[in-house]
Amino acid sequence: MDDEFETLKGKDAQKHIVEKAIEVAERVRSTLGPLGHDKMLVDKMGDFLLTNDGATILSKRHDNDPVARIIAQSAKAQEKAVFDGTTTTVVLLGELLKLAWHYIQKGVQTNAITKGFRAALEIATEVAEENATTGDTPYDAAKKVAKTAITGKSAEDYIEILSDICARAAEAATPDNIKLIGRPGDPNDAELIEGVVVLKQNSYPTEETEFSGKILLLDEELGPPQANLTLADPSRIAQVAQVQAAYMEERLAAIDNMGIKIVLCQKGMDSKAIQHFRRKGIMAVRNIRKSDMHRVAKATQGEVVTDLADIMDEELGEGVCSIRGQDGPNPYIQVVGGNTKVASIILPAQTEQTAAEFSRAMDDAIGVAYITAKSPKTVPGAGSIQARMADAIKKSPPMESSRADLAKLAFAEALMVIPKTLAETASMDIIDAMFDLSLNPKLGVNPLTEKIEDMTHVQEPLTLVLTSMNTATENAIALLRTDEIQKSRPIQETFMDEMN
Ligand SMILES: Nc1ncnc2c1ncn2[C@@H]1O[C@H](COP(=O)(O)OP(=O)(O)OP(=O)(O)O)[C@@H](O)[C@H]1O
Ligand SMILES: [Mg+2]
Incomplete structure (x- = not known):
């Protein structure tokens, strides 16, 4: 090959995009939800980091593939904007592309898919807004979502005090200006401090x-400035001392x-x-x-x-x-x-390990509490909001174009990847669980009891749900519209070709 670029066109490019997006989604999928597993990331120096944060896992992976990089960047951007929901976005994006690809292979045009996805997104957005609580004070709404972020983690034993602190902190300062200070002690003594x-x-x-x-x-x-004196010149000691004293004065x-x-x-x-x-x-x-x-x-x-x-x-x-x-x-x-928009949280914990866990739980909780305090609407989580959205999309009148309508329905199916993944992390029977949920989409997945049940106590910020869904959809559409990838080949490979 004499070209320093590796070029993929048309279907080959699309196939690569879809396969890569699915691969990337698989990297973070198992970390979703309260029973999601942590990943241990070890760098070249042997330093390690335990995390279940989607954006972090992807950014540390250094996958140079352009598709992987686009997805990692959009996860990072989401983390920056709304502090959470990165795993959901990446998993949903992977699923949207997987299902779209199924229809593309059957001859459905990208345009029809885009139309169907956009129509479904509109319905889903309406459903999320209809299902949002209204009338909560910023404090109450922020406390609810902070509780969701803390549930299932070791900090849960102190959920009342910690969620109260998060909600008050969210009203006091931006997350970047809130410092968590760990120290040995009883978590019940945690406190929010101004400044x-x-x-x-x-x-x-x-x-x-x-x-x-x-x-x-x-x-x-x-x-005083240090002086270079030796015992050989004692006469200068007094002089130096004088200079030093004058300097200090x-x-x-x-x-x-x-x-x-x-x-x-x-x-x-x-x-x-x-x-x-x-x-x-x-x-x-x-x-x-x-x-x-x-x-x-x-x-x-x-x-x-x-x-x-x-x-x-x-x-x-x-x-x-x-x-x-x-x-x-x-x-x-x-x-x-x-x-005044600067605050500190003193977070006592019994051991270093629990301190680190508390601090991670609080980081997430403060972020969602903050975006919720700004816009105090929440929706039921645990896969319930996605099940409700999917149900409404399926029941909506068919679109004029039957191909676009297929894509619209594919979008509904893709949304179900969230409850499905939550059920998977709890090793529940997926077929039964998804069947129960589609019969009663008001319920949600409880990975802790391994049941499909009322999960309205698990609340997520409306902003977060909408942002995740929009980011996933817009990225899926942009990637599907890409029909050529020019990948710069690794320098070593180009060099080897030239040698030959
Ligand atoms: N107690 C719970 N029971 C059931 N589902 C829950 C519970 N707590 C949270 N969830 C669900 O877990 C999902 C969020 O999981 P998680 O926090 O691991 O991923 P994320 O927020 O998408 O990404 P990340 O936190 O990595 O940026 C949401 O769908 C949320 O509703
Ligand atoms: Mg999260």
Whole structure:
């Protein structure tokens, strides 16, 4: 081959797309739902990650096939937009393409399939909206979906307190600005805290519990510069000490002159500096983690500065720092600034393993709680909403074009892959389960009891269901319309061809 591209055209291209999409869907399928399995991803360095998150599994896989990459990217985009539902999207996309391919092989044109899919999507959207709860407060709706995200995980024992925290957090801040802080302890003591939590103490003991005003965020050692002295020149010791003292005085005076009330330092502070701050009643905290420094900067609208010599007033943050839990085992400092959309959750757990599990469950729960608080409508999950949508599509009047109508019905069948997969993860009898569900689509799959039963207590955000379905459909249509793939061949392969 003298071409550096490998080109697939027409049916060959479509076949490749469909096969690849099915393969990708298979990679994540077994992770769906409360009994979905985790996958252990091990990278080249031997580091591993346990996850059941669809987007993560696909993005770590590094499949260079263009179809695999498109699907992984759309899963990532969905995760970014609505924080969840990535496995559902990928599984549905795979199923839509599989069923479409069945009809394409029988001579149905892509256009007819597109028409049928779009008609079905419209009906499904109406059904989802009709089945959505209305009248819930943002808090109540967010709490419901947070409960769904926590159910079936080890955090479930603390579902009341944790779902309450998620719902309140969802109203307080965006998920990116919510930090989970694990620590040993009783999960019943979990709490939502406004602002940033810094697991440090003031550098000197004080009766004061609250400091407020200008905040200096410093990424520089607060101590005199090191001098290279040997015992051979003792005469210079006094001189150097003088220079050092003058240097420190100048810097501390700069802090005083700017009216700074709180000094948060990423590096160390020497005892002279600490004494100075104590005398002046300035809060001073040292060795703060970089990530915490940046969160404080965001919350207090300041900047982390690296050189005390030339700070400007606008680089200083402004806010209130409170010393909390001083008498308990886990003291911390709470920083609240003008940007109130920043929050922290203290999440105690008994072991490191449970801490990691809690943190993953909470990450998901906070994300869905957040999108639900913004648009407080929820629909029944556990495959029930898909069964209801499929039922309505099947009962809708036939389309003018019989081929488009076949595609519309295929869409209904594809939706059932969600309840079907949930049933599979519980090793239920699939034929019986799907039969029961199609007879009574108001029910859902309970993988925990292995029964088709009323599952209205499992609620999902309407936005999430609609986004998943739209993303899957639009991607399926775009991929079906592709009739040529030009794949750049791996460099090594091209090189070998040239050698021959
Ligand atoms: N307790 C439950 N019983 C039955 N089904 C449930 C339960 N909890 C959640 N589900 C269903 O599980 C599905 C979601 O599973 P999961 O969270 O594994 O995948 P996802 O949200 O699509 O993708 P990801 O979380 O990987 O981004 C939804 O259909 C939801 O209704
Ligand atoms: Mg999920």
